Amino acid sequence: MSFYDKVMETTQFIQANSNSNAKVGLILGSGLGSLVDTMEDKFTISYEQIPNFPQSTVEGHEGCLAFGKINGTEVIAMQGRFHYYEGYTMKEVTYPIFVMKQLGVEKLIITNSCGGINTDFNPGKLMIINDFINLMGTNPLMGVNDIRFGPRFPDMTEPYKKYLINIAKDTGNELGIDYGEGVYAGFMGPYYETAAEIRAYGKLGADAIGMSTVPETIVGNYLDMDVLGIACITNMATGIQKKKHDHEHVVAVAKKASSDFCKWIEVILEKIANNK
Numbered sequence: 001m002s003f004y005d006k007v008m009e010t011t012q013f014i015q016a017n018s019n020s021n022a023k024v025g026l027i028l029g030s031g032l033g034s035l036v037d038t039m040e041d042k043f044t045i046s047y048e049q050i051p052n053f054p055q056s057t058v059e060g061h062e063g064c065l066a067f068g069k070i071n072g073t074e075v076i077a078m079q080g081r082f083h084y085y086e087g088y089t090m091k092e093v094t095y096p097i098f099v100m101k102q103l104g105v106e107k108l109i110i111t112n113s114c115g116g117i118n119t120d121f122n123p124g125k126l127m128i129i130n131d132f133i134n135l136m137g138t139n140p141l142m143g144v145n146d147i148r149f150g151p152r153f154p155d156m157t158e159p160y161k162k163y164l165i166n167i168a169k170d171t172g173n174e175l176g177i178d179y180g181e182g183v184y185a186g187f188m189g190p191y192y193e194t195a196a197e198i199r200a201y202g203k204l205g206a207d208a209i210g211m212s213t214v215p216e217t218i219v220g221n222y223l224d225m226d227v228l229g230i231a232c233i234t235n236m237a238t239g240i241q242k243k244k245h246d247h248e249h250v251v252a253v254a255k256k257a258s259s260d261f262c263k264w265i266e267v268i269l270e271k272i273a274n275n276k
Helices: 003-017 033-038 095-103 162-175 195-204 214-222 247-273
Strands: 024-028 040-046 064-070 073-079 107-116 126-134 179-186 208-210 226-236
Touching: 003 095, 024 033, 024 095, 024 247, 033 064, 033 073, 033 247, 064 247, 073 095, 073 247, 095 214, 107 214, 107 247, 126 162, 126 214, 126 247, 162 179, 162 226, 162 247, 179 214, 179 226, 208 226, 214 226, 226 247
Parallel strands: 024 073, 024 107, 107 226, 126 179, 179 208
Antiparallel strands: 040 064, 064 073, 107 208, 126 226
């Protein structure tokens, strides 16, 4: 079965088992899945039930697709994502984005938990992503291109849409959220980077670093979606932070920051819905 046929099979299964008309998709990172708890008319489908879907294996990722309304805006939310380091291909990592597009999603909000390189940041800080650096050595568009999805050479001039960034900024200012803005570097993982790597990536212009988000951003743009990225700085990167890294600590900090995060996303969603 071709990749396109697999995507269509998955799409048809979801359409048969939900009545979603969502135009906005959400990808929720480690410890940030609590946003789903605010959903009205919530309905979930476990990844295990969905044909051709990968399975989430990382702590802090629930592993289900959630449908419902947040602050009156209908959304589809990935409560748990897939990572290249789990052994999936890049096409598998981004598979849900292809499906979302077929379901009618036009705008994609990608979130993550990550390490801070910019020393103006500290753990718990929320950061609007304004650009990315791909350090993963590959990307999801490798191989034969299927023009039914998108062009062979998609443009990345504006990977995160400026109008969505402006909505996020205005909303953050109105709510009094202490947020930052910067460049996100996508690292393959699954180890935490060395101090020498962090020094190098900082010189390249990275403000934060993590093991996700870049593949989904690439595919979102390829599929002609409008993308917004928001990162939660859960720790400072190696060489900046003196103590050793711990994934449980990462999840705990993300959960602590989730109150501001949820409030921010709720109002952003309302404004996006009204910005037609």
